Amino acid sequence: MRRVNIKTSLIFWDIVTFIVVFISTYLMFEVVIKNIISNSSNSDFYEKLDSIEAEYFNSFSYLENKETLVYFDYIDDILNYSVASGINKVKYDDSIFVILTDIEGMEIKSGKKSDPNFLVKIDNALRDKIKTYASHIPLTLPQEEYNSIINRSQNEEDKNYLKGLFTINSKNVYELSRIPNINDRNRYFQILEGRAYKADNNISFQIEFNNQEYVVIIEYAKHGILTKSEKEVTYPIFIVADLSSDFFYLINKVRNTFLGILLFVFLLVVIIKLITTSKITKEIGSISKIISQEGENIRTQGLVRKKVKEIHTDFSETSTLFDSYANLHQRLNTLGEIVSGISDKELLTAVLMDSNSILDPHEEEMTVLFLDIKGFTTLTEKYQEKVFTIVNSIWVEVENVVEGNYGKINKYIGDACLIIFQEKRGTNNSSFYALKSAILILERVGQLQKELEIEFNFRVGLDFGKIVYGKTGTENNYELGVIGDTVNTAARLEAINKQYKTNLLMTETVVNKTKKQLKSLNPHLSFYKVDKVRPKGKKEPKELYTILGNNGKQSRFIGSSSYLSNNSLNNIQNIMDSFTNGISLWKTYYEAKDKKAKSEAHRLAINKWKSTLKQIKQAYLIEELPTMEKYISRIITINELEEYKANKDKWFKKDNHEIQEPSEDWIKYGYIEIEK
Structure with a gap:
């Protein structure tokens, strides 16, 4: 949208205002004030005309009463006297007074105030116009007005008279069919108003005399003149005229x-x-x-x-x-x-700077850390309204660790948060700083428990890969979001920590990017393979790892306060190998075509899983193995699993167990699909 300079705009509107005021003032003078002055001048005209008419009337009355005087011999003198009286009464030097008659030799009598002998030139066309004006009958009538007058007529004679006076033209407008006279005037106004004609002091005309424009009033004399034959009466027309420039001089000035x-x-x-x-x-x-x-x-x-x-x-x-x-x-x-x-600083800066490189969704490599507060439901029930203070204190510790390692909390989700570590943000190995942050956060749990006087822990999922990063949401509610398999995998790993009794799970991708640097954090730490599974909807499996701390005699999973003997760790590895061999036997069973071979393969697979289950039970008698419950749930049936959960001690004493066959999908790809 084009904008104008304020100074230019103000001057422009000043000029517009002036033009409007100027035109309004001009029109006010031309239409309103001029009309008022015109009416006033017209009234003055008619007063003069009435005065002249009175002298004219008295002269003829005197003449008519004198039988010894020859009537016609004195008409010219009376008319000349009336003109002299008229020009003496007009207002301006250039004002004129004119009398028109039909008497031969006396057709025009005129004079000017400054020149009594001034002769007004009037041709036949102008004479006809003056006669028409003197009748005060309109030159034209709209059809509606004409019909209205006809309807008001009292008799057919009047209607016929009007029909003879007016004729309709091609535009359906009625116009005068002849030059009207005083008799037409009197009859027309009798029909129109139901009374004798009375002069309207507001009516004036503009006529050109001797090539000059005049404002005039025109009226028939009230007293007629006998012709020489004394059989007809003719009515002179009196004209009082001011030059237009004189008439409007005052108003123009x-x-x-x-x-x-x-x-x-x-x-x-x-x-x-x-x-x-x-x-x-x-x-x-x-x-x-x-x-x-x-x-x-x-x-x-x-x-x-x-x-x-x-x-x-x-x-x-x-x-x-x-x-x-x-x-x-x-x-x-x-x-x-x-x-x-309270807001994503990167988002705030990007919006303020209108940085499309950040706001526009784009693909980027990063490590995603999904963290959840373990035992949050218990905290909520126990501490109720104080739970926000507790959780906020926990998030302060998490944020300090994350920001100190080039990470950013992307989103808080109740008792969980999504944390991202971008490759380009101060480091070329985001996975190392993500893993370091996870370890530091988990190692801070004990201290936080003492400071806050609560029992809680964290569950953490880590994965690295390409994700789509950018502005997501609506124009009224948006954020810098992350979308992709890496985010989904990290969230699933956080959740299935519950199944493996661990606090940290990561993919082999993270392990491969950090295995050379792990010892720099702590020489006693090592990666521990927990399982190999397929992400939901994927065909390729992923190895799942956690961090194991070992002091030489015993070990513990990161985030756990319980230690395992080295012998138990060996038992876990043997059980995992036995389970994997069992999957291979099940695959042989499904692929066998011969009935006998299929039966034998089924027997071997069942026995292998029974053997694996026996290994688990024997190892549990020595020491509880946190990750083994997951393998128990995969080997036994649902009924058996419910029995196990209801009473572990009783279940471990059983000799026989119901073994379930793995699903066809599991066997086909060799690994179970990861569950949340």
């Missing part, structure tokens, strides 16, 4: 003076406003520049300056604007400090 003053005041206001506007726009420009610089700092650095640059202001509005900016700046600083504590 007032109008022009007013508009001149208006223009002067406008120019003065514009100059003052230009000076004021320049100062205002300069101050606004300074404030705008500061705000723009602040925006640029946010865009390029993701932060605002700590101090506000002061500017001088002369206007209360710009001073208020600057104070508002300063207050906003302070709030932004405060908000930045708050948001940085």
Whole structure:
């Protein structure tokens, strides 16, 4: 959207306002005031005309009462006298008075106030126009108005008269069919208004006499003149006329003076406003520049300056604007400090800087650590409203460890959190720092239990791989999210720690990236293979590992407070090997075509798993093996497993157990599908 300069905009609207006021004033003078003055002048015209008419009437009355005087011999004198009286009564020097008659030799009598002998030239066309004006019958009538007059007519004679007076044209408008006379005038107004004609003082006309424009009133004389034959009466037409320039002189003078003053005041206001506007726009420009610089700092650095640059202001509005900016700046600083504590800092910076390289979903290699607080339900039930204080204290410790090892907590999910370690974030081996963080967090559990006086632990899942990283959610609610198999695997590993009785599980991918550096953390630590399984929906298996600490005589899984003898560790490895051999025998059974061979293979597979189960039971008599319950659940039937969970001691004393056959899918790929 195109925007205009505020100074230009203000001047533009000043000009528009002036034009509107100018036109309105002009129209007011031309339409309203001119009409008022015209009506006033018309009234003055009619007063003069009435005065002239009275003298004219008295003259003819006197003449008619004198039998000794020849009537027709004095008509010319009376008309001349009336013209002389008329031009003496008109207002301006160039005003004229005219009498039109149908008497031969006396057709036009005229004079001007400044020139009594002034002769008005009137041709036949102009004479017809004057006669029409004198009748005050409209030249045209719309069809609706004509029909209305016809309907108001009292008799057929009047209707026929009107039909003869007007004819309809091709545009369905009625127009005069002849030049009307005084009789037409009287009858028309009798039909129209039901009374004798009465002059309307508001009616005037504009006519050109001798190539000059005049404002005129035209009326038939009330007193007629007998013709020479004394059989007919003719009615003279009186015309009082002022030059248009004289008639509207006063109003034009007032109008022009007013508009001149208006223009002067406008120019003065514009100059003052230009000076004021320049100062205002300069101050606004300074404030705008500061705000723009602040925006640029946010865009390029993701932060605002700590101090506000002061500017001088002369206007209360710009001073208020600057104070508002300063207050906003302070709030932004405060908000930045708050948001940085409750929001993803990388997301906040990326949004402020409009960094598409971070916000746009993109593929990236990283290590994902999924962590869950073990025993959270018990904590909630026991400590209720205090549980948030406890959990927040735990998260502080986790965050300190993670941030100290180039990691970032991507998301809190109740009693769990998703942590990512990016390859490009300060290190080329994110898996090492993820593993280091997991070990440090698990090793801090004992100290935290003492400080918080609670019982809890962590479960951790680790995996490395390519994930999609970027802005996810809606425009009103979004975050920097991670999506991919690596995230899903880390979450599943965290969950199945429960099944293996471990606190940390990782994939062989993480192990391969960190096995050369593990001893740098602690020479007594080593990777321990827990199982080999297939991720859900995948065909290729993954080896699962945890960390084993060994002091030379005994060992413990990382995060556990229980130790295992070296002999028990050997037993676990032997049991795992025996279980794997059993899977191979089951595969032989499923692949056998011959009935006898299939039966033999089935017997060998059953016996192998019975043997494996026996090994587990014998090892358990010496020492409980934390990871072995998972193998028990895979060998025995569901009913047997329920019995085992209900009473372990009783179950271990049994001699015979129900063995379940592995699923076809398990046998086909050689490894069971990982479960959550």
